[in-house]
Amino acid sequence: ETGVTQSPTHLIKTRGQQVTLRCSSQSGHNTVSWYQQALGQGPQFIFQYYREEENGRGNFPPRFSGLQFPNYSSELNVNALELDDSALYLCASSWGQGGGYGYTFGSGTRLTVV
Amino acid sequence: DAKTTQPNSMESNEEEPVHLPCNHSTISGTDYIHWYRQLPSQGPEYVIHGLTSNVNNRMASLAIAEDRKSSTLILHRATLRDAAVYYCILRDLNYGGSQGNLIFGKGTKLSVKP
Numbered sequence: 001e002t003g004v005t006q007s008p009t010h011l012i013k014t015r016g017q018q019v020t021l022r023c024s025s026q027s028g029h030n031t032v033s034w035y036q037q038a039l040g041q042g043p044q045f046i047f048q049y050y051r052e053e054e055n056g057r058g059n060f061p062p063r064f065s066g067l068q069f070p071n072y073s074s075e076l077n078v079n080a081l082e083l084d085d086s087a088l089y090l091c092a093s094s095w096g097q098g099g100g101y102g103y104t105f106g107s108g109t110r111l112t113v114v
Numbered sequence: 115d116a117k118t119t120q121p122n123s124m125e126s127n128e129e130e131p132v133h134l135p136c137n138h139s140t141i142s143g144t145d146y147i148h149w150y151r152q153l154p155s156q157g158p159e160y161v162i163h164g165l166t167s168n169v170n171n172r173m174a175s176l177a178i179a180e181d182r183k184s185s186t187l188i189l190h191r192a193t194l195r196d197a198a199v200y201y202c203i204l205r206d207l208n209y210g211g212s213q214g215n216l217i218f219g220k221g222t223k224l225s226v227k228p
Contacts (some may be wrong), residue, residue: 004157040220043216044218048215090157105158
């Protein structure tokens with residue numbers, strides 16, 4: 001059973017650019033959630049995808065968008081990058097839109113915006 | 115905002131038991147108590163969850179107060195690999211999407227001394 005894998009592990013972008021982060025779900029999981037973790041803080045929920053549709057969103061602006069593919073992998077896209085977008089972005093997969101009894105997290109993508 | 119309160123940090127000696135407290139005075143009848151931990155440079159990892167009764171698994175035990183307004187995560191013999199940030203999270207499994215997401219606080223940073 002493979003876990004959640006995220007790519008790339010590290011990324012440096014310039015303010016105003018766009019970025020795409022990728023996530024492969026754990027085998028058997030059909031729900032993907034994305035979280036943003038600033039330094040020294042707990043992760044914050046961005047949004048969740050279930051059956052290829054967004055079915056929940058946290059307090060993040062529309063320039064944060066995503067996709068889920070038929071194989072349940074997912075992308076997080078961020079447009080018009082700002083310096084405050086620098087953070088660790090975590091992907092988590094689970095079974096069922098309620099998340100079942102546990103999420104499996106990837107190790108994250110460290111995004112630095114300069 | 116997180117609905118739980120945890121100490122910012124705790125210290126333990128290797129091979130001794132560790133009791134990590136969590137207060138959740140506003141817990142509702144359908145909220146499950148979840149614990150996740152985050153090792154350095156990794157994503158959060160599911161530890162244990164429970165509703166009313168005490169729970170045990172290979173990683174830890176969860177002791178839940180009779181009024182459910184507090185709980186304690188117990189690591190029976192701390193090892194150096196248990197040094198991490200531990201998050202106590204309330205989650206209503208009746209909800210999916212944004213309502214079913216994990217709301218992280220700052221957690222408790224556990225240090226383990228050899």
